[in-house]
Amino acid sequence: xxxxxxxxxxxxxxxxxxxxxxxxxxxxxxxxxxxxxxxxxxxxxxxxxxxxxxxxxxxxxxxxxxxxxxxxxxxxxxxxxxxxxxxxxxxxxxxxxxxxxxxxxxxxxxxxxxxxxxxxxxxxxxxxxxxxxxxxxxxxxxxxxxxxxxxxxxxxxxxxxxxxxxxxxxxxxxxxxxxxxxxxxxxxxxxxxxxxxxxxxxxxxxxxxxxxxxxxxxxxxxxxxxxxxxxxxxxxxxxxxxxxxxxxxxxxxxxxxxxxxxxxxxxxxxxxxxxxxxxxxxxxxxxxxxxxxxxxxxxxxxxxxxxxxxxxxxxxxxxxxxxxxxxxxxxxxxxxxxxxxxxxx
Ligand SMILES: NC(=O)C1=CN([C@@H]2O[C@H](COP(=O)(O)OP(=O)(O)OC[C@H]3O[C@@H](n4cnc5c(N)ncnc54)[C@H](O)[C@@H]3O)[C@@H](O)[C@H]2O)C=CC1
Ligand SMILES: NCC(=O)COP(=O)(O)O
Numbered sequence: 001x002x003x004x005x006x007x008x009x010x011x012x013x014x015x016x017x018x019x020x021x022x023x024x025x026x027x028x029x030x031x032x033x034x035x036x037x038x039x040x041x042x043x044x045x046x047x048x049x050x051x052x053x054x055x056x057x058x059x060x061x062x063x064x065x066x067x068x069x070x071x072x073x074x075x076x077x078x079x080x081x082x083x084x085x086x087x088x089x090x091x092x093x094x095x096x097x098x099x100x101x102x103x104x105x106x107x108x109x110x111x112x113x114x115x116x117x118x119x120x121x122x123x124x125x126x127x128x129x130x131x132x133x134x135x136x137x138x139x140x141x142x143x144x145x146x147x148x149x150x151x152x153x154x155x156x157x158x159x160x161x162x163x164x165x166x167x168x169x170x171x172x173x174x175x176x177x178x179x180x181x182x183x184x185x186x187x188x189x190x191x192x193x194x195x196x197x198x199x200x201x202x203x204x205x206x207x208x209x210x211x212x213x214x215x216x217x218x219x220x221x222x223x224x225x226x227x228x229x230x231x232x233x234x235x236x237x238x239x240x241x242x243x244x245x246x247x248x249x250x251x252x253x254x255x256x257x258x259x260x261x262x263x264x265x266x267x268x269x270x271x272x273x274x275x276x277x278x279x280x281x282x283x284x285x286x287x288x289x290x291x292x293x294x295x296x297x298x299x300x301x302x303x304x305x306x307x308x309x310x311x312x313x314x315x316x317x318x319x320x321x322x323x324x325x326x327x328x329x330x331x332x333x334x335x336x337x338x339x340x341x342x343x344x345x
Contacts, residue, residue, distance in 0.1 A: 010042045011126035011337030012074050013330070014116040015083070017047040017055060020096045020105045022311025023321040024131030025055025030323040031330055032083055033061040041334045043083035044074045044125070046112050050093050052085070058319045071119035088112060099313035101134050106141025109133045113148070117155050120302040127303040127337030129330045134311045135179065147179040149297050152304060161196035162299030165204065166281055166308055167332065168289045171265050172272040173281035174201035174298060185277040189220060189233055194241035194274065198252050200299055201272045208336075216261050216270040217242055217254030218280060224257045238276075262288075282308070291322045294329040296336075303336035305329040 015031075018024025028045065029052075031037065045052065045065060056062055065085035068074055074084050091108035109130075119125035135147055145151045153162045166173045174197045177188045198215060205213035217238060221231030228235050238255040245252045256264075258275070262284040265273055275281035285293050286308065293308030307325030315321055 009338075009341050009343070010040060010080060011334060011341050012042045012044060012071075012119075012124060013333050013337050014071070014119060014125045014128045015043060015045045015330070016109070016112050016116065016128070016130040017045075017051055018131030019109055019134040019137055019311045020048075020051050020091055021098050021100055021102060021137070021316060022132055022134060022313055023316045024133075024311065025051050026058040026317075026319060027055075027131050027307075027321055027323050027326045028052075029055040029059035029061045029063060030321075031326050032063045032065075033059070034323075034327065037330075038081055038083060040338065041330075042074060042077070042080045044068065044071060044086055045083050046071075046086045046088060046116055048090055048108070049085075049087050051091070051096075054093070058317055060319060071115075071124040072122070075124060088115065098317045101136040101140065101313075103137065103140035103142075106134065106137035106139065106143060108141070109138060110142060110151070113152075114155060117152065117302070121156070125302070126340050127305070127333040129326075129333040130304070130306045131326065132307060132309065132311045134313075149178070152297055152300055156301055158300060160299060161193070161200055162297070163197055163200065165201060165296040165298040166285050167294045167296060168285050168292055170271060171285070171288075172201055172205060172296075173275050173285060174198070174272065175275050175278060175281065177277045179278065182277065182279075186220065186233060189237050189276060191237055191241040191244065194238060194276075195244055198241070198245050198274045199250060201274060202250050202252070204298055205272055207339075210271055213271045214269065215250070215252040215272045215274065216256055216265065217245075217252055217274045218258040218261055218276055219255035220258075220276045222257075222259075224255055233276075291324045292328055293325055294332055296332060303333055303340070305333040305336070 066082045068084040090111045095104040116128045163175045220233040225231045225234040297304040
């Protein structure tokens with residue numbers, strides 16, 4: 001066993017199969033079939049055995065795993081070359097109709113993610129990477145919040161600002177609002193939220209190794225409000241936030257018209273953009289690299305990542321889903337998880 005694989009240093013990464021009616025199980029089968037996938041990662045897949053079999057059958061892959069009976073035993077497994085498999089019983093095959101949002105699928109996702117977060121709270125899991133879930137199914141299955149991130153934050157006792165980061169290679173975005181109706185996006189804009197979203201992404205980039213990240217703040221209205229004739233959010237809210245950030249030592253720039261700031265970021269002038277609402281960032285990121293994007297759940301005490309795409313019900317079960325974004329999400333979880341481990345003795 002080389003030094004990177006010593007039980008204490010290698011991060012334990014919990015993987016989940018996601019929504020049972022979507023492309024998650026087949027993606028995880030593809031992911032775990034990649035050569036060298038366990039290098040530098042002590043993987044534990046948490047899922048229902050029949051669903052895992054189903055994912056492998058759809059992906060036409062057979063993945064050897066090592067059964068474990070608890071997350072607690074994963075870190076000290078003597079041989080970590082195979083992913084560990086923790087079998088749970090959260091849903092039966094008779095409860096799942098492929099490609100439909102169903103309460104049983106949402107409830108199963110919640111149960112599995114809560115189990116992984118419990119492991120993280122006990123120090124048994126260093127990062128979590130989940131295959132796509134479906135927010136409608138989760139709502140039907142008992143999710144109380146507007147999205148899973150708010151559930152994670154409550155479950156993990158987060159009191160500070162949190163928001164999704166969407167990453168495409170070296171470019172990151174954070175958000176001032178996320179999974180809410182677009183008609184409400186203006187009403188939740190505030191100087192405080194913009195300051196928090198900018199600080200969080202600035203500090204997160206620094207923590208991930210960019211000493212002086214260049215962060216841009218997007219405007220909200222067309223052409224940045226055009227001096228107030230096309231909306232006043234820039235003048236009343238965003239510019240004061242940028243001034244406050246700069247005064248407190250965060251050298252962010254903006255607000256910039258949202259339809260062109262991504263061109264500058266794509267060309268390397270900025271490493272991060274603070275966006276005002278979900279699609280402002282996501283349309284740009286997904287156009288630049290749909291099959292690569294990753295969502296990182298920012299502001300949580302444990303790294304949680306997932307591909308930027310969703311459950312893709314229209315292609316689930318066909319074995320054609322692209323695994324790249326899931327691979328990237330796993331690699332980010334692995335790196336973030338490794339950063340939390342004590343240095344090797
Ligand atoms: N990682 C996660 O858990 C995410 C979950 N979602 C959830 O997924 C559900 C469906 O969301 P939609 O907006 O319909 O987006 P979607 O990403 O599931 O699908 C949009 C289009 O992209 C295609 N697509 C998605 N992933 C693909 C892949 N790996 N390979 C090839 N084609 C792919 C689909 O076939 C579809 O045509 C929603 O409930 C949403 O909340 C959305 C984004 C991320
Ligand atoms: N389930 C994760 C999720 O929906 C994140 O997707 P997005 O809001 O970043 O598009």
